[in-house]
Amino acid sequence: MISFLLIIVASLFFTGVIIRTKSFTSGRKGPGIFQPMKDVIRLFKKGAVYSKTTSFIFQIAPSIYFASIIMAILVIPFGQYKGIISFEGDFVFFAYILGTGKFFSIISALDTGSSFEGMGASREALFSMFAEPAFFILMGSFALLTGHTSFQEIFASLHFGSSISYVLGVLATTVLVMITLIENSRMPFDDPNTHLELTMVHEVMILDNSGFDLGMILYATNLKFAMYGALIANLFMGSAPLYFTIPIFLALQFIFAITIGFLESFTARFRMNHNAQYILALSSVSLLIFLGVLLVLGQFN
Amino acid sequence: MTNVLLIIFTISLLYLGIAHRLLTYIKILVFQGLLLFGIAFIELIKIDALNLAFVLLETIVFKAFFIPLFLNYVMKKNRITRDAEPFLPNFVSLILITIIIIATFILSNAIADSRISKIYFVVAISTLFTGLYIIVTRHKIITHVMGYLVIENGVFILSIAVGNEMPMLVNLGILLDIFASVFLLGIFVNKIGDVLKDVDVEQLKNLKD
Amino acid sequence: MTGLYLAGAFSIGALLFFNRKRLINYLLVIAFLILQIGFTIYEYHHINTIELHYFSADALGILLLVTLSIISIPAMYHSYVFMSKSDDNPRHRGIYFAAMVVLLTAISGAYLANHIAVTWIFIELTTLSSSALIYHRRNNRSLEGTWKYVFVCAISITLVFIGILFLSFTLQQAGTDDLSFAVLIKKAPELNLFWLRLAFIFIFTGLTAKLGLVPMYTAGIDAKDKAPSPAGALLSSVLMNMGFVGIFRFYTVIANSPIHNWANHVILIAALLSIFVATVYMTKVKNIKRMFAYSSIEHMGIVMLGLVAGGIGYYAAILHIILHAFVKSSLFFQMGQIYRIYKSKSIYDAGNYFKYNLTGSIVVLLGFFSATAMPPSGLFISEFLIFRSLFEANYLSVLIIVMLLLTIIIWAFGKNIFKLLFSPAVDFKEDDIEKINPVESISQFILLGLVVYLGLNPPAEFVTLIQEAIKNLPL
Numbered sequence: 001m002i003s004f005l006l007i008i009v010a011s012l013f014f015t016g017v018i019i020r021t022k023s024f025t026s027g028r029k030g031p032g033i034f035q036p037m038k039d040v041i042r043l044f045k046k047g048a049v050y051s052k053t054t055s056f057i058f059q060i061a062p063s064i065y066f067a068s069i070i071m072a073i074l075v076i077p078f079g080q081y082k083g084i085i086s087f088e089g090d091f092v093f094f095a096y097i098l099g100t101g102k103f104f105s106i107i108s109a110l111d112t113g114s115s116f117e118g119m120g121a122s123r124e125a126l127f128s129m130f131a132e133p134a135f136f137i138l139m140g141s142f143a144l145l146t147g148h149t150s151f152q153e154i155f156a157s158l159h160f161g162s163s164i165s166y167v168l169g170v171l172a173t174t175v176l177v178m179i180t181l182i183e184n185s186r187m188p189f190d191d192p193n194t195h196l197e198l199t200m201v202h203e204v205m206i207l208d209n210s211g212f213d214l215g216m217i218l219y220a221t222n223l224k225f226a227m228y229g230a231l232i233a234n235l236f237m238g239s240a241p242l243y244f245t246i247p248i249f250l251a252l253q254f255i256f257a258i259t260i261g262f263l264e265s266f267t268a269r270f271r272m273n274h275n276a277q278y279i280l281a282l283s284s285v286s287l288l289i290f291l292g293v294l295l296v297l298g299q300f301n
Numbered sequence: 302m303t304n305v306l307l308i309i310f311t312i313s314l315l316y317l318g319i320a321h322r323l324l325t326y327i328k329i330l331v332f333q334g335l336l337l338f339g340i341a342f343i344e345l346i347k348i349d350a351l352n353l354a355f356v357l358l359e360t361i362v363f364k365a366f367f368i369p370l371f372l373n374y375v376m377k378k379n380r381i382t383r384d385a386e387p388f389l390p391n392f393v394s395l396i397l398i399t400i401i402i403i404a405t406f407i408l409s410n411a412i413a414d415s416r417i418s419k420i421y422f423v424v425a426i427s428t429l430f431t432g433l434y435i436i437v438t439r440h441k442i443i444t445h446v447m448g449y450l451v452i453e454n455g456v457f458i459l460s461i462a463v464g465n466e467m468p469m470l471v472n473l474g475i476l477l478d479i480f481a482s483v484f485l486l487g488i489f490v491n492k493i494g495d496v497l498k499d500v501d502v503e504q505l506k507n508l509k510d
Numbered sequence: 511m512t513g514l515y516l517a518g519a520f521s522i523g524a525l526l527f528f529n530r531k532r533l534i535n536y537l538l539v540i541a542f543l544i545l546q547i548g549f550t551i552y553e554y555h556h557i558n559t560i561e562l563h564y565f566s567a568d569a570l571g572i573l574l575l576v577t578l579s580i581i582s583i584p585a586m587y588h589s590y591v592f593m594s595k596s597d598d599n600p601r602h603r604g605i606y607f608a609a610m611v612v613l614l615t616a617i618s619g620a621y622l623a624n625h626i627a628v629t630w631i632f633i634e635l636t637t638l639s640s641s642a643l644i645y646h647r648r649n650n651r652s653l654e655g656t657w658k659y660v661f662v663c664a665i666s667i668t669l670v671f672i673g674i675l676f677l678s679f680t681l682q683q684a685g686t687d688d689l690s691f692a693v694l695i696k697k698a699p700e701l702n703l704f705w706l707r708l709a710f711i712f713i714f715t716g717l718t719a720k721l722g723l724v725p726m727y728t729a730g731i732d733a734k735d736k737a738p739s740p741a742g743a744l745l746s747s748v749l750m751n752m753g754f755v756g757i758f759r760f761y762t763v764i765a766n767s768p769i770h771n772w773a774n775h776v777i778l779i780a781a782l783l784s785i786f787v788a789t790v791y792m793t794k795v796k797n798i799k800r801m802f803a804y805s806s807i808e809h810m811g812i813v814m815l816g817l818v819a820g821g822i823g824y825y826a827a828i829l830h831i832i833l834h835a836f837v838k839s840s841l842f843f844q845m846g847q848i849y850r851i852y853k854s855k856s857i858y859d860a861g862n863y864f865k866y867n868l869t870g871s872i873v874v875l876l877g878f879f880s881a882t883a884m885p886p887s888g889l890f891i892s893e894f895l896i897f898r899s900l901f902e903a904n905y906l907s908v909l910i911i912v913m914l915l916l917t918i919i920i921w922a923f924g925k926n927i928f929k930l931l932f933s934p935a936v937d938f939k940e941d942d943i944e945k946i947n948p949v950e951s952i953s954q955f956i957l958l959g960l961v962v963y964l965g966l967n968p969p970a971e972f973v974t975l976i977q978e979a980i981k982n983l984p985l
Contacts, residue, residue: 167305277319277392284315284399291406292308295420412704429672436665445661452668456675463678467687470678473627477634477671481664484638488660492645492653505654508732 003078003230006246010253011219011226012037017254018225021261036222043215051208053113061108062213068101069220069227076230077152079237079245089149091139095132098183102128105217109205116197120204123272127189127201130279131182137286138175141168141293155234168292173232175286177259180228182279184221187264189275199272225260229253303340307424307458310336311402314431317451318398319391322383323376326447327369333454334365344461348468359475360457363482368450371486375443386440386501397434402427421462428455440501442493446485453478512561512622515549519615527608530600535607539586542611546618550579553622564690565622570828570979573972574621574755577832578748580960581839582614584953588740588843591950595850602646606738609642613744620752625690626677629756630670633720636749637663643741644733655736662729666719670756673712680705691759695982698766706764710773713760714780721753722746722810724783734803734842739849742799743842746806747835754813754831761817762982770984774818781818782908784811789915792922797855798848801926802841805881808919809834809889815912816896823899824980829965830892836961837880837889840954844873847946848930852938857926861935869948871931876958878927882920888965 016033023030050059074084075094087093102124109121143149145165146157182189185202197204206217233252237245270278310333317329338360345353375381387394405427409419432451435444460474522542529535553567553575560566567575589610593603613636620632637660645656674689680701681687694701719726734742764773788808795801809830816827845855847870852860863871880887900909964972 167308171308274319274321274391277395280392280395281315281319284395284402285312287399287403288308288311288315291402291423292304294406295304433665442657449661449664449668452665456668456672459672459675463675463682466682467678469627470675473630473674474671476631477668480634480638481667484641485660485664488641488657493657505658507651508654508658508735 001084002081003076003083004073006078006249007073007076007226007230010229010250011222014225014253014257015222017257018261021258022265025262025265040215040219044212046211048211048213051112054111058108058111061104062209062216064104065101066216066220068097069223071097073223073227075151076227077155077234080156082152086150086152091151095135105205112208116204117207120201123201124205126276127182127279130276130283131179133283134175134286135179137283137290138172141290145293165296168289169235171285171289173235175282176228176232178282184224186260188267188270191269226253229256232256303343304420306336306340307420311424311427314428315395315398317431318394321385323381323385326385327372330447330450331365331369334360337364337454337457341461352468356471356475363479368482375486375489381441381443385444388438388440394438398431401430418462421458425455425459428458442502446489449485450482511549511552512565515545516615516619518545519611523608523611526611527604529604535603539607543583543586546579546582546614550575564625564628566624567622569975570755570758571621573832573975573979574751575618577751577835578614578618581747581835584843585740585744587953588846592738592740592846605642606646609639610741613639613643617748617752621755624692626674627689630674633756634667636752637667640733640745644737646738652736655732659729659733662726663719666716666726669712670716673709673716676705676709676712680709691763694763695766698763701767703769706767707769710764714757714776717753717756718780720749721757722750722807723780723814724787727784727807731800731803735797735799739842739846743839746803746842747839750806750810751831751835765983777814778818781811781814785912785915789918792919796857798857799845799855802838805923806838812893812896816899819896819899819903819905821899821902822895824983825976826892826895826899828976828979830889830896833888833892833961833964836957837877840957841877841881843954844870844877847950850944850946857929858936859938860930861933861938863931866943867946869951870946873951873954874927874931878923880958880961882923886962886966888961891965
């Protein structure tokens with residue numbers, strides 16, 4: 001229960017901090033931290049316009065997307081406290097419920113009949129496909145290392161002893177950060193500020209949504225950020241008592257948002273046809289993490 | 302600590318698979334030279350001081366400084382263009398190098414000897430095959446020399462694995478490195494650049510039956 | 511004496527490199543030849559003594575050293591003839607002779623080394639010196655040949671080094687760290703088999719670049735094609751013998767260990783593939799020098815088959831190596847004269863050789879009979895013994911395949927040689943052909959006569975030396 005509440009709290013300020021950091025590095029003051037939330041609330045009050053070429057999929061997809069994110073958040077633990085749902089192998093459930101949400105957003109983009117949205121949908125599908133092995137190999141390595149298969153048990157029994165496990169921890173954090181950037185379609189894989197449809201990946205899929213649906217989708221993006229931030233924070237929390245871990249969690253989310261802001265300000269987007277190989281390189285690095293885990297365990301068969 | 306450096310070395314191999322520009326190759330070679338310096342320093346601390354100083358000096362001066370400088374000079378003198386010109390797209394290269402690393406890892410399971418650290422074997426052999434792969438799949442002649450340097454790095458890692466018992470072998474490996482690279486680069490700088498207009502392996506196809 | 515020899519030879523090489531006067535060049539080369547012959551005689555009388563801790567003249571080393579000394583005399587003589595007929599740039603001449611001296615010294619060092627790492631150093635030295643020889647003519651194609659040769663040999667040397675590293679892994683289990691061949695043979699049954707297999711694969715693959723077998727033979731073909739003929743003679747006779755020495759000494763170690771059969775299978779595959787490749791290319795090659803080079807590949811394949819078969823095959827393999835060196839070098843020496851007459855190496859531009867150079871064409875005819883192992887050539891005896899050993903070792907299918915391939919090779923070789931000797935050349939102007947002095951062919955007659963003599967009626971010391979060279983191999 002506590003992780004659910006904390007993630008919702010974090011999602012309120014996450015995107016705002018990113019935008020504020022980006023403005024800061026470009027020498028502007030930027031909008032307030034809660035401006036994105038105010039935009040979402042404004043959108044919630046509006047009505048939606050549905051195009052005649054779309055079917056019922058377009059009308060239900062944003063809700064399903066939002067619901068999948070909420071269900072995924074239910075699984076995330078908080079240090080030694082379980083999430084609301086917790087069972088053996090729940091990280092597979094996590095990945096695939098997110099996949100279901102993504103699937104529905106892709107088919108709603110295809111539903112509009114616009115070629116731009118179809119193009120963005122295919123790119124989104126490709127990038128997610130290549131990022132998926134990275135996530136699974138990473139979680140699989142941790143499962144192998146700790147001997148458990150549930151999120152909470154993995155993170156509770158993860159402890160860093162030798163120098164090699166520190167390296168694995170650093171590598172795992174890097175991979176998770178990169179996966180966050182891919183899944184949320186941020187730089188350097190996708191530019192959220194670009195106005196040109198040909199260069200968009202995720203933004204182009206939601207071009208036709210409006211009103212309440214658009215508000216749900218935007219808030220879902222915030223939630224996804226906070227969710228991945230919570231995953232990364234879990235790597236570092238261990239079994240410390242609550243009055244330690246809550247401030248650590250919020251601080252880590254804050255630092256994570258600032259890092260993403262810096263990354264977005266100082267890197268350009270990769271060339272579109274090179275994006276795929278960078279994402280695949282991520283999977284190869286996570287494979288190295290797997291081999292490193294085997295090394296630590298001393299099992300080679 | 303050496304395990305850490307070796308894992309970072311393997312990540313640099315993956316990066317070598319997706320790099321587009323020749324300058325990136327040179328930067329990766331410098332990075333690998335620095336990593337090897339660290340590995341040599343930590344592992345070979347037991348051999349006598351003069352030998353150790355020679356090994357460390359060679360890694361830093363040669364691998365990390367002199368040879369990349371020379372490669373830069375060759376590229377400027379022969380006006381070699383920036384792109385690495387692979388035969389296969391970089392995507393496929395990345396997959397193949399990953400498969401090489403996995404295959405080496407599986408092969409290392411057959412080692413029954415507990416004294417030789419398996420990570421040295423895996424990293425060295427995968428570097429060797431990655432270097433061979435780079436030689437085979439790139440158009441330009443200068444990438445042949447760079448692939449050979451990657452193979453040299455792999456041999457160096459393997460020789461460090463026995464370096465404490467037999468320091469002569471590490472010295473021999475360095476000798477190989479110095480002579481072969483100076484010789485190869487020397488021929489390249491002096492002759493091939495002048496004679497062949499466009500340093501492409503297509504030019505080297507005249508001798509056949 | 512080994513130290514004196516090496517120091518003296520390298521200083522002669524350095525002096526030759528810097529010298530520009532022709533007379534001093536003559537004197538230095540003659541001094542080197544005297545040094546070489548003197549060193550050979552010294553080593554012959556001091557067989558099996560260890561000098562400088564890393565060099566010892568065992569029987570195989572002595573045999574090949576004598577071969578080297580015998581071949582180096584006509585090599586130097588023909589180099590002089592070659593230099594006098596082509597344009598005589600003193601700097602290029604200095605580089606050429608210096609490289610030749612360094613090459614011969616390095617090969618002698620490799621023959622005598624009793625430690626695998628020292629052999630490796632000398633093999634690397636031969637790569638460097640032979641590349642200077644290949645590049646002598648300094649045109650585009652020889653640059654290409656030099657680059658390919660240097661590159662393939664650099665990779666092969668690295669492979670051999672990796673094999674040596676694996677070999678040192680095996681020693682840790684046996685409790686020693688001495689990589690000399692004597693210690694390795696003694697400890698052979700105790701070595702770690704996994705690392706020994708890996709070491710054998712890497713060392714064998716690397717050394718096939720020098721020996722001329724699949725898979726690394728390719729650079730050698732271009733090298734022998736592009737080098738001037740006397741240098742090509744050295745590259746295809748004594749350099750291949752050096753590759754053989756490296757493989758043979760390591761093979762003796764393997765033969766005393768449990769993986770002998772497995773190693774035999776590996777060598778068998780490589781040798782069969784080499785003969786097959788040689789057959790395929792001999793049927794389509796149009797360049798006479800390349801044809802000779804592929805014939806060398808085929809002979810090396812036969813030698814390796816002799817090693818694999820065992821029994822009398824060991825004796826025959828060493829006999830074949832020595833005789834082949836004489837035959838191939840005489841063919842390459844004669845090639846120099848062929849090139850001077852026709853100004854081309856292609857078989858299409860050559861013909862009617864009997865008309866233009868009588869002694870030379872007799873050499874070519876006798877050389878052809880020797881190289882294809884027809885009696886009375888000594889190679890007939892050694893090939894016959896190898897076939898007999900294959901039969902006795904129950905490798906019947908291998909024997910049949912090899913004999914078929916050899917028949918095709920004899921046909922291809924003969925087709926080209928008879929075209930060279932008897933058919934008229936196409937578009938060949940007979941106006942100002944160079945008159946070749948018959949004296950230049952004397953050296954080749956001597957070498958071919960030596961092949962017949964050593965084959966039919968070998969002196970007793972020769973036979974005892976070969977038998978002692980193979981004494982460490984199991985029966």
